Amino acid sequence: MNTPNWILQRARLTPERVAISWGEEQWTFREVAERSMDIARKMRGTGLREGDRVALLTSGGPETVFLIHGGLLAGFELVMLNIRLTEAELAYQIKDSGAEAVFTDDLLLDRAPDSTAVSRLLAGEGTDFEPAALWEEDRTLTIMYTSGTTGFPKGVRQTAGNHLSSAVASVLNMGLQEGDVWLCAMPLFHISGFSILCRSLIYGMTVRLQTKFDAEASAKEIAEGSVTTMSAVSAQLVRVLDILESQNQKASGNFRQILAGGGPVPSPYIRRAEALGIQILQTYGMTETSSQTATLAAEDALRKTGSSGKPLFFNRIRIDGAERPGDEGEILISGPHVTPGYVGRFGDRPAQEDGWLHTGDIGRVDEEGFLYVLDRRSDLIISGGENIYPAEIEQVLAGHPAIAEAGVAGVEDERWGQVPAAFIVARKDVTAEELEAYCRERLAPYKVPKYYRFVGELPRNASNKLLRRELRDKFELQE
Amino acid sequence: MNTPNWILQRARLTPERVAISWGEEQWTFREVAERSMDIARKMRGTGLREGDRVALLTSGGPETVFLIHGGLLAGFELVMLNIRLTEAELAYQIKDSGAEAVFTDDLLLDRAPDSTAVSRLLAGEGTDFEPAALWEEDRTLTIMYTSGTTGFPKGVRQTAGNHLSSAVASVLNMGLQEGDVWLCAMPLFHISGFSILCRSLIYGMTVRLQTKFDAEASAKEIAEGSVTTMSAVSAQLVRVLDILESQNQKASGNFRQILAGGGPVPSPYIRRAEALGIQILQTYGMTETSSQTATLAAEDALRKTGSSGKPLFFNRIRIDGAERPGDEGEILISGPHVTPGYVGRFGDRPAQEDGWLHTGDIGRVDEEGFLYVLDRRSDLIISGGENIYPAEIEQVLAGHPAIAEAGVAGVEDERWGQVPAAFIVARKDVTAEELEAYCRERLAPYKVPKYYRFVGELPRNASNKLLRRELRDKFELQE
Numbered sequence: 001m002n003t004p005n006w007i008l009q010r011a012r013l014t015p016e017r018v019a020i021s022w023g024e025e026q027w028t029f030r031e032v033a034e035r036s037m038d039i040a041r042k043m044r045g046t047g048l049r050e051g052d053r054v055a056l057l058t059s060g061g062p063e064t065v066f067l068i069h070g071g072l073l074a075g076f077e078l079v080m081l082n083i084r085l086t087e088a089e090l091a092y093q094i095k096d097s098g099a100e101a102v103f104t105d106d107l108l109l110d111r112a113p114d115s116t117a118v119s120r121l122l123a124g125e126g127t128d129f130e131p132a133a134l135w136e137e138d139r140t141l142t143i144m145y146t147s148g149t150t151g152f153p154k155g156v157r158q159t160a161g162n163h164l165s166s167a168v169a170s171v172l173n174m175g176l177q178e179g180d181v182w183l184c185a186m187p188l189f190h191i192s193g194f195s196i197l198c199r200s201l202i203y204g205m206t207v208r209l210q211t212k213f214d215a216e217a218s219a220k221e222i223a224e225g226s227v228t229t230m231s232a233v234s235a236q237l238v239r240v241l242d243i244l245e246s247q248n249q250k251a252s253g254n255f256r257q258i259l260a261g262g263g264p265v266p267s268p269y270i271r272r273a274e275a276l277g278i279q280i281l282q283t284y285g286m287t288e289t290s291s292q293t294a295t296l297a298a299e300d301a302l303r304k305t306g307s308s309g310k311p312l313f314f315n316r317i318r319i320d321g322a323e324r325p326g327d328e329g330e331i332l333i334s335g336p337h338v339t340p341g342y343v344g345r346f347g348d349r350p351a352q353e354d355g356w357l358h359t360g361d362i363g364r365v366d367e368e369g370f371l372y373v374l375d376r377r378s379d380l381i382i383s384g385g386e387n388i389y390p391a392e393i394e395q396v397l398a399g400h401p402a403i404a405e406a407g408v409a410g411v412e413d414e415r416w417g418q419v420p421a422a423f424i425v426a427r428k429d430v431t432a433e434e435l436e437a438y439c440r441e442r443l444a445p446y447k448v449p450k451y452y453r454f455v456g457e458l459p460r461n462a463s464n465k466l467l468r469r470e471l472r473d474k475f476e477l478q479e
Numbered sequence: 480m481n482t483p484n485w486i487l488q489r490a491r492l493t494p495e496r497v498a499i500s501w502g503e504e505q506w507t508f509r510e511v512a513e514r515s516m517d518i519a520r521k522m523r524g525t526g527l528r529e530g531d532r533v534a535l536l537t538s539g540g541p542e543t544v545f546l547i548h549g550g551l552l553a554g555f556e557l558v559m560l561n562i563r564l565t566e567a568e569l570a571y572q573i574k575d576s577g578a579e580a581v582f583t584d585d586l587l588l589d590r591a592p593d594s595t596a597v598s599r600l601l602a603g604e605g606t607d608f609e610p611a612a613l614w615e616e617d618r619t620l621t622i623m624y625t626s627g628t629t630g631f632p633k634g635v636r637q638t639a640g641n642h643l644s645s646a647v648a649s650v651l652n653m654g655l656q657e658g659d660v661w662l663c664a665m666p667l668f669h670i671s672g673f674s675i676l677c678r679s680l681i682y683g684m685t686v687r688l689q690t691k692f693d694a695e696a697s698a699k700e701i702a703e704g705s706v707t708t709m710s711a712v713s714a715q716l717v718r719v720l721d722i723l724e725s726q727n728q729k730a731s732g733n734f735r736q737i738l739a740g741g742g743p744v745p746s747p748y749i750r751r752a753e754a755l756g757i758q759i760l761q762t763y764g765m766t767e768t769s770s771q772t773a774t775l776a777a778e779d780a781l782r783k784t785g786s787s788g789k790p791l792f793f794n795r796i797r798i799d800g801a802e803r804p805g806d807e808g809e810i811l812i813s814g815p816h817v818t819p820g821y822v823g824r825f826g827d828r829p830a831q832e833d834g835w836l837h838t839g840d841i842g843r844v845d846e847e848g849f850l851y852v853l854d855r856r857s858d859l860i861i862s863g864g865e866n867i868y869p870a871e872i873e874q875v876l877a878g879h880p881a882i883a884e885a886g887v888a889g890v891e892d893e894r895w896g897q898v899p900a901a902f903i904v905a906r907k908d909v910t911a912e913e914l915e916a917y918c919r920e921r922l923a924p925y926k927v928p929k930y931y932r933f934v935g936e937l938p939r940n941a942s943n944k945l946l947r948r949e950l951r952d953k954f955e956l957q958e
Contacts, residue, residue, distance in 0.1 A: 001480045001616070001644055001815045003793050012848050013789050133795075137480070165480055168647050172682055176654045202792065203651055310492050313681065314482050316612075336480045369491050 002134050003164060006201040007033050007069050014204045021181070022062045022209040029204070032069060039070030041126030046116070048101055050075030050132070053143070053343075055099040056189070057081040057090065057112050061211040064188050065197060067103065067118065073131045077140045079155070080189035084386070084444040087111050089153075093145050096344035097155050137161035143343055144191060146287040146387060153392070155343040156351075158191070162290040163198045165336035169312035170195075171203060173295055174229070174257065174281065181206040183221055183230040185213035192231055192261055192385065195291040219243035222278070225252025233262035233385035234269065234417050237280070241272050251277040257298060259283055261291075262385040263417055264373070267305045274301075284308030284373055287387075288339045288357055293317065294371045307370040311335070317371055320358070325367040328374060332356040379468040381410030381418050386446050390468055393420055393449060396442045402430035407458045408449060409471040422449035423471050425457060451475070481613050482643060485680040486512050486548050493683045500660070501541045501688040508683070511548060518549030520605030525595070527580055529554030529611070532622070532822075534578040535668070536560040536569065536591050540690040543667050544676060546582065546597065552610045556619040558634070559668035563865070563923045566590050568632075572624050575823035576634050616640035622822055623670060625766040625866060632871070634822040635830075637670070641769040642677045644815035648791035649674075650682060652774055653708070653736065653760065660685040662700055662709040664692035671710055671740055671864065674770040698722035701757070704731025712741035712864035713748065713896055716759070720751050730756040736777060738762055740770075741864040742896055743852070746784045753780075763787030763852055766866075767818045767836055772796065773850045786849040790814070796850055799837070804846040807853060811835040858947040860889030860897050865925050869947055872899055872928060875921045881909035886937045887928060888950040901928035902950050904936060930954070 003009075010019070011033035019029040027035070048054060054076040058064040071078045079097045081090055090112050094102055102115035109117055135141075139160045145153040182200065184207050186193035200207045208227045210217060219240045221227045232240070237260055244250065257279040265282050273280050279298035285291045294317060296309030311317045315335035322329050334356050341351040351357060362375040381388040390408035397406035405425040410418035422435065432452035439448045459470040482488075489498070490512035498508040506514070527533060533555040537543040550557045558576045560569055569591050573581055581594035588596055614620075618639045624632040661679065663686050665672035679686045687706045689696065698719045700706045711719070716739055723729065736758040744761050752759050758777035764770045773796060775788030790796045794814035801808050813835050820830040830836060841854040860867040869887035876885035884904040889897035901914065911931035918927040938949040 001640060001793070003815075004795055009792060013792065161480060168651075171650060171655065172647075175656050176650065177656060178654060204792075313488060313492065313683075314480070316483055336482075 001161065001164070002136050003160065005073070005132055005135055006198075007036060007073055008131065008133075010201050010204055017204055018206045019200060020062050020065055020207055020209055022211075025062070027062065032066065035066045036069035036073055037131070038126065039066055039122070040073035040131065041128060042121055042124050043070055043074045043076070043103075044129050045125045045127040046101065046121070048074065048076065051077070052100045053077045053079060053098055055079035055081050055094055055097065055102040055115075057083060057102060057104040057108050057115065058118065058189075059083055059105050059108060059211065060188055060193075060209075062209060063118070064105075065207075065209070068188065068194075068197065072141060074129075075132055077143060077157075079143045079145075080194065081112075082145070082187070082189050082444070083108060083111070084446060085111075086442060086444055087113075088442060089444060093153060093155065096153075097143055098344065135160040137164075138340065142194060144189070144194075144287045152345060154346045156287045156339050157341055157343060158287075158290050158339060162337050162339060163195065164202065165314050166195060166290040166292060167199045167202045169314045169335075169337065170199065170292055170295075172313045173297075174259070176203055176205070177228070179254075180229065180256075181208050181227045183208045183210070183218060183227040185210040185218060185236065186231050186385070190385070191285070191287050191291050196231060215239040215243055219247070219249070222251050222255050223247075223249040225254030228254055228256045229259065230257075231259045231261065233382075234260065234265050235384050235415055237265065237273070238269055241269065241276065241278075244276050245272070249276075253277075257281050259292075259295070261285055263382045264306050264308070267302065270301050270305070282308055284371060286359065288351065288359075289333060289335070290337050290339070293333050293335070293337070296370070300370070304366075304370050307366075307372050309371065310369050311371075317365065318356070319363060319365055322365070326364055328362060328364045331359045331361045331363040331371070331373065333359060375469070379409060379472075381408075381420050383410070383413070383418050383420070383446050384416040388420055388447050390420065393422065393439070393443065393447055396439060397422060397424070397435065399442075400430070400435065400438050402426055402428040402434075405458055407466050407468060407471050409468040409475065411451065411472055411475050413450070416446075419450040420447065421451035421453065421471070421475050423453050423455050423458060423475075426454055480640065480643070481615050482639065484552070484611055484614055485677075486515060486552055487610065487612075489680050489683055496683055497685045498679060499541050499544055499686055499688055501690075504541070506541065511545065514545045515548035515552050516610070517605065518545055518601070519552035519610065520607060521600055521603050522549055522553045522555070522582075523608050524604045524606040525580065525600070527553065527555065530556070531579045532556045532558060532577055534558035534560050534573055534576065534581040534594075536562060536581060536583040536587050536594065537597065537668075538562055538584050538587060538690065539667055539672075539688075541688060542597070543584075544686075544688070547667065547673075547676065550582075551620060553608075554611055556622060556636075558622045559673065560591075561624070561666070561668050561923070562587060562590070563925060564590075565921060565923055566592075567921060568923060572632060572634065575632075576622055577823065614639040616643075617819065621673060623668070623673075623766045631824060633825045635766045635818050636820055636822060637766075637769050637818060641816050641818060642674065643681065644793050645674060645769040645771065646678045646681045648793045648814075648816065649678065649771055649774075651792045652776075653738070655682055655684070656707070658733075659708065660687050660706045662687045662689070662697060662706040664689040664697060664715065665710050665864070669864075670764070670766050670770050675710060694718035694722055698726070698728070701730045701734050702726075702728040704733030707733055707735045708738065709736075710738045710740065712861075713739065713744050714863050714894055716744065716752070717748055720748065720755065720757075723755050724751070728755075732756075736760050738771075738774070740764055742861045743785050743787070746781065749780050749784070761787055763850060765838065767830065767838075768794075768812060768814070769816050769818070772812050772814070772816070775849070779849070783845075783849050786845075786851050788850065789848050790850075796844065797835070798842060798844055801844070805843055807841060807843045810838045810840045810842040810850070810852065812838060854948075858888060860887075860899050862889070862892070862897050862899070862925055863895040867899055867926050869899065872901065872918070872922065872926055875918060876901060876903070876914065878921075879909070879914065879917050881905055881907040881913075884937055886945050886947060886950050888947040888954065890930065890951055890954050892929070895925075898929040899926065900930035900932065900950070900954050902932050902934050902937060902954075905933055
């Protein structure tokens with residue numbers, strides 16, 4: 001379904017409503033549109049044209065929002081770069097996406113030396129142009145990289161139709177009230193954060209922005225009722241709970257819910273949240289589905305512990321090969337929120353088969369239709385909400401001259417949910433410290449293994465496939 | 480955007496939520512789906528197939544809902560017949576739409592003698608079939624007739640995409656809360672009533688159903704807070720206000736708003752409603768747009784008296800030929816809620832030009848973007864929420880042997896907003912009573928002119944076009 005340009009339409013319909021609030025400052029939808037149009041003109045002034053692919057490497061906050069909206073108004077496909085990546089990882093994504101330009105926060109310029117500093121962009125000349133009145137359903141708004149099972153990150157296309165149907169399906173599930181304010185402490189280059197910006201435009205809702213997650217500030221806003229909804233991963237959630245409990249505070253009556261993604265929330269957290277008047281909505285989503293596919297209603301949170309709930313209204317979920325409720329298998333997803341495909345190296349690989357996305361995740365659906373995610377695809381590690389693919393780390397380790405073979409698995413961590421652990425078959429003497437330093441040069445900090453175990457061989461099945469689950473089990477037995 | 484079968488999806492997602500409440504009875508979404516599937520099997524058991532066009536002539540209430548949902552599950556295009564039409568008018572619509580079958584409430588059988596009684600349908604044998612898992616965006620769900628400017632009613636196609644985008648745009652404007660209940664006192668064969676059924680399925684919201692508008696019961700529900708929203712036309716609204724005032728009652732804090740269509744609500748009504756704690760959202764919509772195109776926020780109701788507000792998020796409105804804000808002209812509408820076209824006699828006439836629906840209505844948009852509807856298309860008369868086209872009545876009158884020429888215009892009426900008045904150039908002696916009896920045989924009661932004025936000639940412009948506005952002005956001067 002084609003829709004009017006979200007940024008301009010929102011500025012026409014509710015110009016005086018607050019769009020973005022950050023610290024003591026705020027901007028109405030009219031102001032956001034004006035600032036973004038100014039940036040759009042400057043972007044077009046550099047010679048870029050509608051339909052060009054443009055990467056952004058920015059650290060969040062309102063200036064990032066204006067830059068994102070500017071890029072959308074300019075008609076670009078925005079490659080959203082993760083600021084936690086190393087220079088080499090960034091270079092891969094910039095090259096793979098075929099970005100015509102990269103705009104980078106001045107402070108991050110050392111990470112992408114060939115890019116254009118935002119300060120230089122803003123000092124430039126603008127070119128007048130007429131922004132598109134309509135956003136076509138299949139227009140790619142954003143491209144986000146998700147680490148691939150092969151070790152090569154894949155650039156996922158997210159269309160206007162994907163983001164729109166995701167935002168609308170969410171509102172049908174979570175409701176919408178006058179005065180709703182969504183606290184965004186998630187990175188805007190992630191779908192978890194970016195989807196909040198889309199909801200803001202589509203709902204006409206205020207986003208309360210944190211440049212970086214601030215647990216103290218989040219707890220204060222929840223207690224005071226200056227926000228009504230928040231997105232969080234378990235590791236953030238528990239810090240907010242700790243603070244509220246330690247200060248003997250509860251959530252304000254205005255505060256409605258925390259949308260909790262990035263893996264299941266342990267039931268003790270849910271009980272603690274309930275005691276503070278906070279509803280926890282657990283959700284299952286991914287970059288390929290522009291955020292939520294299934295969400296567990298707060299009323300079912302304890303009755304269905306460990307479940308990610310039912311599909312949102314536009315979506316369907318089925319378990320590959322399941323003959324009856326409860327059968328385990330690969331989770332397949334269908335709906336207007338599913339990416340049409342990839343760019344770059346994986347550009348010719350279809351994202352769907354017969355209209356279904358094969359997630360690689362293993363799950364089951366119970367007789368009432370509730371989804372349980374049993375194992376993330378390809379032993380995906382989720383650490384503080386970031387997705388980490390073992391294959392990518394294994395490939396880096398395998399490049400070290402002292403290493404014969406390496407296997408990586410996610411192991412439990414109190415703070416981050418999971419962290420990567422490396423299992424090494426060495427060919428020469430090498431220390432854990434040496435390997436860590438080696439990884440730190442080549443991988444974003446959150447991907448660097450926290451543990452290094454030297455083993456005689458790696459567990460493999462008959463067809464020689466690495467059994468990462470066994471690595472994990474072994475690790476946990478030893479601890 | 481293709482979506483899962485709304486009826487089955489809703490039964491899967493929120494099976495135990497109340498879908499329909501009526502008198503002392505209620506049905507959950509699971510029960511509604513089961514009853515509707517039973518009817519769908521019986522409909523298919525008569526030999527009808529997916530894609531067939533099937534007309535319904537039913538008087539409302541839950542049985543009508545099950546019949547509608549049954550027809551949608553069976554895969555039909557439903558021709559929604561207005562029970563206030565005469566036998567001849569119904570016969571035209573049935574023939575024009577090419578309906579393969581007509582299912583008629585037993586009590587209405589005399590109006591459509593060749594149709595199948597619902598009781599007979601329900602006593603029949605069912606045939607098992609697999610209902611469509613997905614509803615394609617461009618699948619026609621309903622066909623509703625709207626009187627044409629030529630005197631021939633036009634069958635308007637309303638697709639799944641039209642109804643869906645209308646429902647979603649509405650929720651983005653009006654919000655959605657747990658426990659919302661929409662009071663439906665509108666006919667289900669009208670878009671005003673049918674759109675409430677769509678919202679119920681898409682939102683998972685309870686509809687409180689009245690078979691016929693009951694002012695006393697409506698006032699009671701609003702005062703008690705057993706409903707949160709209601710659709711009404713001015714004539715209904717004022718009766719509800721009268722009752723609440725006479726009983727010294729106010730709206731419950733639960734009650735949020737009345738969506739008021741079918742012409743502007745006089746500002747004294749808005750003030751009275753506000754004093755009772757009722758927000759009035761004035762809306763501009765039509766059969767061709769599957770209900771609301773623009774809606775005035777309650778906060779602007781008095782500041783922008785007479786306006787129908789701004790477009791909903793997915794929609795655009797422009798004034799043909801307008802060069803600056805405030806210029807008057809034909810209202811053009813664009814959006815995913817606009818019908819793709821007509822069936823039958825007008826099947827080859829495009830509904831849109833370059834993506835814009837030409838409404839025939841005259842209006843203006845002010846500098847803030849608020850729409851004012853100045854004159855309904857082709858002198859449309861809106862009487863108690865029903866659309867009446869003067870041309871249709873003029874054509875009937877012209878068939879009377881004593882009449883040389885006839886012109887019809889809408890004149891103000893305290894109860895109905897407007898009623899038709901006929902202006903007759905007679906060729907022989909004839910009385911108003913004779914003409915009224917003549918019309919009553921050929922026209923639905925609400926279309927029969929309330930006044931008959933005999934004149935020497937009809938006002939016409941240079942190109943001989945009848946000036947109905949002058950008829951109206953003349954009538955009002957005389958009264």
